[in-house]
Each structure stands twice: as structure tokens, then as C-alpha cells.
Amino acid sequence: MEKTFIVLSEKKWHKQVYAALKLKFGEFKWVLIDQKEEFNLVNLENLKPEKIFIPHWSYIIPASIYENYECIVFHMTDLPYGRGGSPLQNLIVRGKTETKISALRVEKGLDTGDIYLKKPLSLSGTAEEIFIRSSSIIEQMIEEIVSENPSPKKQEGEIVLFQRRKPEESNIESISETKEVYDYIRMLDCEGYPNAYLENESFKFEFFNATESSNNEIIANVRIIKK
Known part of the structure; x- marks a missing residue:
């Protein structure tokens, strides 16, 4: 019987991951699910997937x-390290320049499942650039899991929890260091994230496309919104 693998993600750049996997593993059936209403037990019972790979999903996955x-x-x-929400932003505000992508099995606890493998990832660039870079690494990880079928292992090390960041935490009013302002702008510069901003009584100023200059200045685009 032909094996079926699902790629579950609502992000546009993961469509390329799906296409590449479908091309590389043509002997298997590959299905892309990018809509919440399509990810349900009825569909899964029909597809009978061998594995469901989840590069990015903003919704809770039911125990069923x-x-x-x-x-x-x-x-x-x-x-x-870093169980919980907003991992990219929480890493950058902590001054991290490198991280790892962990492939883990989904279970009841948040990010507590057994680990299949890990791969390094640079945190340079904007949030969108980092996510796009990570997608090629995730593609390689899926290839390895499909080809070698590694057994997942229990997590080891000190547990550090991250809290999901709130939109109001994107306000840069209280930041005094140029580098920190730059990091805030770039780490939120991606579709679906609240841009770094300042505001007064009449307007909200949202910042994106930031670059650092040699004289300790930041050049960025600004979107001005009437309140």
C-alpha cells in the first residue's frame, strides 16, 4: 500500500517544501494541508497518513x-530550552544569534515530546528571512526522517519556558539602545506579526525593512496609521 505523508502549514513558503518533497519522494503520496477546516479526523481517516509533518501551525492540534x-x-x-510561544522573538530579545530547530513528536504537553533530530539555524536577518531559511532546513529534516525513520528520544537538559509575546510588547518606546531597536524591528518583520511601533495620541508608527548604518543609526520604512 502506498504511504501517505502530510505537510501541515499555513505559511506560503512551506508550499515549496511540499513541492520539493513530492518531487524527491515520488513513490509516496504527499498532501499539503494549509487550511484549518481541512485538518480534521474525517480527512485523516481517508488519507491514513504515515506521518504528519508540521513546519508551522497556529492552531491547537486536538488529542484525537x-x-x-x-x-x-x-x-x-x-x-x-525554549518550550512555549514566540520562540524566534524570545531568542532574539535574549541576545541569541544561533539556535537549533528541533523536530519533535506532538503530545499533550507544550513542546515536551520526544526528539527525532535537531539542526542548527542562524538568527540573522528579518523574521521572514529567518523563517524562509528555516524552511530549507526543515525540508532536509523531513527528508532524513522519511529516509531513515529515526526513533525519537526523550528530551535532555534544563527546561526553560518561553511565554507567547503580546502585541503591546512590540512597542519600542522604552528601548534606549540602537541595537535593541534594530532587533525589535527585524524580529517582527514578517507577515502575521505585529510590527515594532511607536505611537502618540493621533498616530501609530509601524517600522519594517530596517538596516543598521555604520554611525550607530537605523534606517527603516515606517507605516503611519491614523488612530
Whole structure:
């Protein structure tokens, strides 16, 4: 019987990952799910997937799914360091320049599942550039899991929890260092994230496309929104 693998992500850059995997592993059936309403037990019972690979998904995965199907999520920290939400932003505000992508099995606890493998990732550039860079690494990780079928292992090391960042934490009003302002702008410069901003009584100023100059200045685009 032909094996079926699912790629689950609502991000546009993961469509290329799906296409590449479908081309490389033509002997298998590959299915891309990018809509919440399509990810349900009825569809999964029809597809009977061998594994469900999850590069990015903004919704809670029900126990009825992860208890019945092997769901593998890709988290942008060296687990168990950085369990929790907003991993990219939490890493950058902590001054990290490198991280690892952890491929782990989905279970009840948040990012507590067993680890299949890890790969290094640079945190340079904007959030979108980092996510696009990570997608090629995730593609390689999926290839390795499909080809070698590694057994996942328990997480080891000190547990560090991240909290999901709130939109109001994108306000740069209280920041006094140029480098920190630059990091805030770049780490939020991606579709679906609240841009770094300043505001007064009448306007909100959102910043993106930031670059650092040699004389300790930042050049960035600004979107001015009437409140």
C-alpha cells in the first residue's frame, strides 16, 4: 500500500517544501494541508497518513489527532530550552544569534515530546528571512526522517519556558539602545506579526525593512496609521 505523508502549514513558503518533497519522494503520496477546516479526523481517516509533518501551525492540534497519528512539529529552539510561544522573538530579545530547530513528536504537553533530530539555524536577518531559511532546513529534516525513520528520544537538559509575546510588547518606546531597536524591528518583520511601533495620541508608527548604518543609526520604512 502506498504511504501517505502530510505537510501541515499555513505559511506560503512551506508550499515549496511540499513541492520539493513530492518531487524527491515520488513513490509516496504527499498532501499539503494549509487550511484549518481541512485538518480534521474525517480527512485523516481517508488519507491514513504515515506521518504528519508540521513546519508551522497556529492552531491547537486536538488529542484525537496526535494520539492516533504520528505528528511531528518543528520548533525553533534547542529543546527543552525554549518550550512555549514566540520562540524566534524570545531568542532574539535574549541576545541569541544561533539556535537549533528541533523536530519533535506532538503530545499533550507544550513542546515536551520526544526528539527525532535537531539542526542548527542562524538568527540573522528579518523574521521572514529567518523563517524562509528555516524552511530549507526543515525540508532536509523531513527528508532524513522519511529516509531513515529515526526513533525519537526523550528530551535532555534544563527546561526553560518561553511565554507567547503580546502585541503591546512590540512597542519600542522604552528601548534606549540602537541595537535593541534594530532587533525589535527585524524580529517582527514578517507577515502575521505585529510590527515594532511607536505611537502618540493621533498616530501609530509601524517600522519594517530596517538596516543598521555604520554611525550607530537605523534606517527603516515606517507605516503611519491614523488612530
